[in-house]
Amino acid sequence: MKYIFVTGGVVSSLGKGIASASLGALLRARGYKVTAVKIDPYINIDAGTMRPYEHGECFVTASGAETDLDIGNYERFLDLDIPQGSNITTGQVYQEVIRKERAGDYLSQTVQVIPHVTDEIKRRIRTAGETAGAEIVLIEVGGTVGDIESLPFLEAIRQFKFDEGDENVLYLHLTLVPYLGTSNEFKTKPTQHSVAALRSYGISPDIVMVRSKEKLPAEITRKIAAFTSVRENRVFSSYDVPHIYEVPLALEEQGLGKAVEDLLGLERTHPNLNVWTNAVKTLKAPENEVTIAIAGKYTAMPDAYLSLLESLTHAGVANDAHVNVKWVNAEELAESGENIEALLGDADGILVPGGFGIRGIEGKVKAAEYARERGVPYLGVCLGMQVAVIEYARHKAGIKDANSSEFDPYAEHKVIDLMPEQLEVEGMGGTMRLGDWPMQLAAGTQVAEMYGVPQGGTVTERHRHRYEVNPQYVPQLQEAGLVISGVTPGVEGRGAGLVETVELPRNVHPYYVALQAHPEFKSRPMRPSPPFAGLVEAALERKRQQS
Template sequence: MHTRFVFVTGGVVSGLGKGVVTASIGKLFQMRGLRVDVIKADPYLNVDPGTLNPIEHGEVFVCEDVWEFEPAPGYKFRIAEIDQDFGTYERFLDVNMHPSNNITSGQVYLSVILKERAGIYLGRTIQVIPQITDEIKSRIRAVAERSKPDVLIVEVGGTVGDIEAMPFLEAIRQFRLEQPPGTTALVHVTLVPYLSSLGQLKTKPTQHSVKELQSMGLQPDVIIGRSDRELPEDVRKKISLYCNVPPEAVYSDPDLENIYKLPLLLEEQGLGRYLGKILGLPRDPIPGKMKEWIGVSEQFSSFKDEVIVAMPGKYTMIQDSYISINEALNHAGASLGVRVKRIYIEGEEFEKNPGKVEEILGKADGILLTPGFGTRGVDGMIYSARFALERRKPFLGICFGAQLMFIAFMRYVVGLKEAHSTEIDPNTRYPVVHLLPEQKEATLKGGTMRLGAHPVKIRKGSMLYEAYGEELVYERFRHRFHINPAFTGLAEERGLVVSSTDPSGRIVNSIEYPQGGWIVGVQFHPEFKSRPGKPSPVYKAFIKAVLEYKKSRKA
């Protein structure tokens, strides 16, 4: 069967949850036994999101694979850092996304400009049409050729009307014209706001958004109305009339506490059947596959207990900075019948008011020290690690959080008061965290970290081994600095355990302190591989320890 293409665009405002809709559409096709792949087209000019601040753009997701992006002969870039929506795709579809599935304007323009310099377009004037749009279309087709899915879904980031998105929308118009009839569909996700002062849902923003889309030669086949409530029949009919789609092509995407229910809600409304009709694909789901997803989603609807996890960090003002961590905590909690409530706290707050450490962390059942880069808020995060070490409170440090835990251990357990990371203090007397040797030659920031999946050799008898039950696993990494092995011997004399390394033993991948209870720091990012129904072993072990700690406090 030839690949079918579904394009997903957004209107009115960004942040509507278009990524969840895209993943849910993919799940509808999977329920029909079809192979699905997903592309995210991001209009920003960064080559990848690896250098973006999480406060501005949300989490940077890391792939299993590292892609050698070669925009023109003689030029190569490593890409494994991609848009946060890919985490949503992986969690819903349970597949590992390839880095080439994230197409950015930066990659597209870089490719075209470098090809022009190499003489590939010799004699031609380089323009947005056709060179830029041709490059976008060729990237879409390259993904289809590589993974050969039954359905390839292409989500366009941003909103219709953004100047940066226009080349992508034009490329889609051309692509649909070039494809045989019945092999493409366009789904438009748009805001339908509720005005409480009037007690009405307003469709005018959707009408304007669709008109903007139509002005670019694109008529949506399906409109999904995003609102805080379900769209009543009269609102659907109004959208149908003014936006030139049949009434059965308008669907409701209301606020849901459990996002994993969205595919089932859309299936209930008939979206899977309607897209099947448009694309000549199976219209009805396979009962067993649908039942399997119902079982997964129901895990997040009933809980026997609740635990509180404090998350000191550097980017807590936007929760999308930690979306994979949040979901990994949800997956782990759901598998144990526990709702995980989170308390976000900026590290700087602890620096300004050290008394808050006791006030906030004392209420929590566990502490998760979050990833990050740079100096801001570091001392407050180190205070958090010290609190866990001294109070024997369940603790999980992720990447930067594990490094800061090691600094706290060296300062307050071993007694090296000046211990620090050379990232924060290049002249520290005790560089207990320092630059990976191979990173010393890196001159560019983008795509030069230790990235992608690497083997993790786990020490038998450790808490990490108890979590995984295996001696060798693969986890995803994203770091330049690491725990300095020159200091681990001194730490081990005081009870610290190096629970995993790389196969050579040269790189410390995790540490733990069994004398302090369940205190673990991992240099990798296990949250990127967590799935609903298949939680990360590390996160599940952490939440289990948190639950036991809570029960012991009550006893």
């Protein structure tokens, strides 16, 4: 197994995840079995209990792990399901080391950072690669070189070269070269200091990748090579591009793939990058344009909806369209009154995403009502399905005070209620209904057609929720015209199973679809999510009809 470690310097949020994912895409395009690991030095066990405003999206894997959003980038770029255990945190490492100490596994040794903590880090990295059956493992070390919490991880990856051999380990360091407009020059000093800091921990980078606003001039590349003792043909410019899916192409053009082949002793192979060239071609010159309003709670932090945004991009590529996203704050919607037209009137489609807590809920209900009444294509995801059911129950099924027990535990009509298996759950982290769950889709429904099973069938989507449509109200909702188009099959003692998808018939509404699942987690540039592709297609059709 080969290991590529990606570290970052100068400042955080440089894009190590995109750089790692792009390199993985280049290796995948050469036919290698690749997996990716994200190391997060925070003490949390996982990202499941962290606020979206603080940390961005919590990405859920097929196996049900709640992870850093970069795992989502890896899955989209590599077109793979990343296995559980590929997001390593300080909390996980120390929790396991302490467990072993209490169990006597260390045979009365004094337990220390070296070797016990570093050995546990290395074990987890190797296990992630073995679980994935990978030939090459990409490991991104979160944070910035110099951060005190990253030190055990840097020591662990330093040891890898001695453990595995020089020919099996590669270090790539990503830094920043700022451009000073006042003097019209790129400044390389931060990169020089960052590489020196990395070397002080015993790690000499084999490749230096530089983030910058524009592609670096040749003389700047030569200067960086000279002052960091890295060959000039192993210094790469990761400059700003209009869209992240251009990054693999830009890096391949500079020779990153060939440099990695040389450093790891891989066979020279011509990569198949058609997926990326075709996607970028559409992104740069789409035939159509459409506007989707996202009525959400975390609109000031787009990373809170990262997979959602990428799914809309994938859906746009599939429909040869540029998707303009209009952020609509759900709290503003709740207080909009007659001004709702100003917030949603120019949207060709409306998307209500997931979320937790009561804040902004009535605004999301209003968005669902607006879309239903005016024939605007609507997609509800997780909480977006629940508010669609609440809205329909209130205004079409005659259940005027319908609500969710999450928002009003004393509501008379809890059309959305806590799942029975959640009643005995203690704690918050990793206790929701998580990961891949099957959905039995009914024949002849829009959802079944979108998923390619028009005669009905079972498909799988990822979930992250505690609440569900209360089965007690399903007959009343159906009688009022709401179509239950998908359920969880084979749930013992639960009748037809949990409600997975709802929709309105085409003769009532052109596209009104909602899922309890999070289909955005499985969307890829090469395989867009069916509900998102359907939303964009319906929004384009509505725009054509109105023009």
